[in-house]
Amino acid sequence: MKNFLLHLFFLLIILTPTQAQERSSFYATMDSNDAEKLKMELPQEIEIITTYKGQSAVLLTEYAANELQENLILHGPGYVFKGSKEQAVKSLENDFLSQTREITNFTITEDVMVNAALDLVQEINIENEILELEGYGTRYHTKTSASQAVMDLKDQWEAMALASGRSDISVRLYYHTNTNMPSVILTIEGAESPDDFIIVGGHMDSSNYSNQNDAPGADDNGSGVASVIEMSRVIIDMNFIPQKTIEFMAYAAEEIGLVGSDEIAAEYKNNNINVEAYVNFDMTNYKGSTEDVYINTDYYISTTLNNFLFDLMDHYNSSGAHQFTYGTSICNYGCSDHYSWAQQGYDAAFPFEAAFGEHNPYIHSSQDTYSITGNSEHAAKFVKLGLEFIIEAAKSQTLSTNDIIGNNFKMLIKDRKLIYQLNNLNDSINQFELFDITGKRILVVDDLQRSGEISLGNLANGFYVAVFDFDENGTLAKKFILN
Ligand code: BES
Ligand code: ZN
Numbered sequence: 001m002k003n004f005l006l007h008l009f010f011l012l013i014i015l016t017p018t019q020a021q022e023r024s025s026f027y028a029t030m031d032s033n034d035a036e037k038l039k040m041e042l043p044q045e046i047e048i049i050t051t052y053k054g055q056s057a058v059l060l061t062e063y064a065a066n067e068l069q070e071n072l073i074l075h076g077p078g079y080v081f082k083g084s085k086e087q088a089v090k091s092l093e094n095d096f097l098s099q100t101r102e103i104t105n106f107t108i109t110e111d112v113m114v115n116a117a118l119d120l121v122q123e124i125n126i127e128n129e130i131l132e133l134e135g136y137g138t139r140y141h142t143k144t145s146a147s148q149a150v151m152d153l154k155d156q157w158e159a160m161a162l163a164s165g166r167s168d169i170s171v172r173l174y175y176h177t178n179t180n181m182p183s184v185i186l187t188i189e190g191a192e193s194p195d196d197f198i199i200v201g202g203h204m205d206s207s208n209y210s211n212q213n214d215a216p217g218a219d220d221n222g223s224g225v226a227s228v229i230e231m232s233r234v235i236i237d238m239n240f241i242p243q244k245t246i247e248f249m250a251y252a253a254e255e256i257g258l259v260g261s262d263e264i265a266a267e268y269k270n271n272n273i274n275v276e277a278y279v280n281f282d283m284t285n286y287k288g289s290t291e292d293v294y295i296n297t298d299y300y301i302s303t304t305l306n307n308f309l310f311d312l313m314d315h316y317n318s319s320g321a322h323q324f325t326y327g328t329s330i331c332n333y334g335c336s337d338h339y340s341w342a343q344q345g346y347d348a349a350f351p352f353e354a355a356f357g358e359h360n361p362y363i364h365s366s367q368d369t370y371s372i373t374g375n376s377e378h379a380a381k382f383v384k385l386g387l388e389f390i391i392e393a394a395k396s397q398t399l400s401t402n403d404i405i406g407n408n409f410k411m412l413i414k415d416r417k418l419i420y421q422l423n424n425l426n427d428s429i430n431q432f433e434l435f436d437i438t439g440k441r442i443l444v445v446d447d448l449q450r451s452g453e454i455s456l457g458n459l460a461n462g463f464y465v466a467v468f469d470f471d472e473n474g475t476l477a478k479k480f481i482l483n
Contacts, residue, residue, distance in 0.1 A: 025061045027088040028080040028257060030068075031333050032056040038064055047100070050089055057088035069209070070165065081257025083178050087266075091343050106277075106308045108315050110391050112463070112479055116439055117387045118322045120234045125381065127374035129226035130218050130285065131354050133204075136368055140180040140212040141205045141253035150204055152226070153250055157186045157232070164236050174252075176263050181252035183260045186232055192243035192396070192474045199392045200386055201249030202228050202281040203260065203337055207364050217355070218370045220363035223285035223379050225250050231386040235376050238439020241467070241475070242394035254282070254337055255364075262338035269319050269344035271286060277305050278348045279389055280338035284382040285361070285373045288354030292381050294329035295351050300339060302347035309349055312388040317381075324381040329356045351385055353378060412465065413456070413480050418466060421451040431469040437462055456482055 027049075035056040038046045043062035049057040068078045103175035132152075133139065139146040149434060154171055161169040168191070173182040174441055183204070190196060202224030206217025216222075218262075232248045251260035293313065295306055310326070317324050329352050334340075338348040353359055362368045408425040411418065422429065432454060434443035445454060448468075461483045470475045 005411050010314070014367075016332060023299070023464070025059050026065075027057070027082040027085050028060050028079040028083060029055055029057050029091055029334075030060075031087055032131055032375060034068060035079055038222045038404050039212075042067060049085065050092065053090050055093055056195075057082070057085070061238070078333065079257060079261070080118045080339065081178065081259055082262075091451065106393050108159045108311060108392055109349070111467070112437075113238075113395075113439070114391050116437055117238060117240070117391060118316065118384050120238060120294055120438065121230060121380050121383050121387070123376040123380050125230050125233065125368070126223075126285075126379045127164070129229050130222040130376065130379075133222035134216040134218040138208070138213050138215040139204060139206040139217055139473070140215050141179045141256060143212070146181045146205055146252070149151050149189075150182050150250065150252065153204070153229070156229070157184070158436040160236050161186070161231065164239070166236075168240075168241075169236065174260075174264060176260055178255035178259045178263065179256070180424070181260070183264060183457050184250050184253045185264075186248040187243055188235070188240075188245050188246045190245040192242050194245050195267075196244040196276050197247060198242070198244050198390060199247045199249060199252060199275055199341075200228055200231060200281065200390065201247075201261070201337060203252075203254030203361045204250040204257050205253050206254035206368070208368075209364055211366065214366040215364075216364075216366065216369050218368050219283050219286050219360045219373065220368055221254070221282045223283060223353075223373075223376075224281035224382075226376075226380050227281045227284045227382045227386065228343050230380075230383045231390060232388040234383075234387055236388060239435060239441045240391065243474075244393050244394040246390055247428055249355075251337055258334065258337055261340035263344075265344045265346070266425050269346075275341065275346045276306075277302075277389075278338060278341040278346055279305075279309070279386065280336055280341075280348065281338040281382055281386065282350070283359060284351075285376060285379040286353050286360035287373075287378045288358035288360065289327065290325075290327075291327035292324040292378070293326045293385060294353070294355055295326060295349065295350045296330060296338070297328045298330050298332065298335075300342040301349060305347040305349045307444075308393075309351065309385065309389065312392065313385060316388050317384065317444075320430055322384055324384075325444045327355060329354070331356060338364045351382060389406060409476060411468075411480075413482065416456045416459075416482065417455055418454045418480075420448075420453070420468070425473070427472045429468055430471055433467045435465040437464070 032051045035048050045061040047059040082463035136145040136149045139149050157171040168189040173188050203221045206215040253259035338350040341348040408423050412421045429448040432445040466478045
């Protein structure tokens with residue numbers, strides 16, 4: 001026994017310092033109180049570079065990162081990975097930038113489109129998607145199955161784009177510097193203001209701190225990705241033509257410190273891309289609390305955007321077939337990819353599955369499987385909120401209010417004919433399109449005269465949307481009832 005203890009003693013002496021030296025370190029940002037605590041406990045394992053408004057840029061060893069996870073904070077790593085010292089320091093300043101951002105005014109006017117979209121949401125699609133994602137076994141960012149999941153989503157989105165026959169929809173992989181796993185992005189180019197972006201997204205990778213080969217990640221974050229995919233499916237199936245550019249994103253490597261979204265958001269900022277709003281979907285299918293959708297209110301979240309989400313739910317979800325309730329929740333630090341966008345000064349929001357602490361307790365373990373939730377009822381509410389946000393935010397700012405063409409263009413329905421006339425304006429009509437209540441395009445007419453009529457003779461009675469595309473003045477949508 002004595003001998004054993006002696007051996008153990010020597011083993012410790014030999015191992016401890018070598019391990020400390022060999023441990024790889026990396027830059028990160030984290031809560032400055034956590035950083036201070038860590039410094040007290042493990043002075044050799046963390047260097048605090050600078051502190052600003054409650055956040056610190058630090059150099060951390062892997063050991064310190066583990067310690068933080070296991071002993072200091074309630075959940076997750078508690079830090080955000082940064083590729084270099086400069087990036088870590090700069091992101092503290094970016095946090096400051098986000099306090100002084102411009103405010104975008106969104107309105108709620110698209111009842112017909114939104115209600116049609118909400119009716120199209122199907123829980124079975126969300127379920128199938130979550131099960132498929134869980135089926136990869138692990139989507140931990142270093143595993144080939146994680147990259148495979150991204151490639152497969154790229155194929156799925158490309159098939160959807162192809163089937164739509166539209167040339168304004170494209171899909172691309174985004175390759176990263178700090179992980180081998182790519183992200184994937186579906187873009188629908190805005191018809192009127194393609195430089196203004198409305199973005200939704202969620203992370204594709206998963207994690208299980210005790211065994212990275214067994215990280216099913218059904219709720220974290222199969223559910224969020226499945227929700228984003230269902231939003232994209234509905235938008236494309238109803239042939240929604242956005243005035244602004246819409247993007248749907250599935251990120252790499254969130255679980256190791258928001259790596260994928262951080263690189264994407266930084267590039268968007270560098271390229272001066274006007275992202276008007278970003279809404280994040282990370283964990284949507286576990287109903288752990290009394291209310292349904294919990295809107296995150298952390299300090300870096302946009303209050304304006306949050307208020308818009310509350311307004312949307314008051315308007316579309318307070319009664320009827322798509323009714324659900326909401327509350328508020330916090331993480332207290334950058335707990336998911338919305339933080340990457342907020343850091344670049346963009347308005348970001350994060351609707352979450354439960355009050356913080358009442359969320360799915362099985363995440364980051366081999367038990368984060370679909371069977372825990374059993375159905376996709378909860379996630380469907382997030383898909384609906386996402387669709388409300390996308391349709392209202394990406395519509396034309398000018399179409400419903402002060403539309404130049406509106407005063408010079410007349411349309412009426414008479415004797416099952418659509419009669420139109422363009423007056424006093426030097427423009428011509430490129431194309432006419434007719435959509436039914438499900439958003440399906442049922443008629444296209446090219447090269448119209450300045451005035452004329454289109455026969456609606458054999459169409460079923462019901463609600464329709466007529467869209468005129470003008471050479472100079474964008475598009476004009478008019479709703480009508482045929483009876
Ligand atoms: N989905 C979680 C975020 C989460 C978990 C929010 C529980 C609210 C409650 C996310 O994937 C995650 O694990 N994030 C890390 C931080 C990130 C910077 C690695 C976390 O929250 O610990
Ligand atoms: Zn997550």
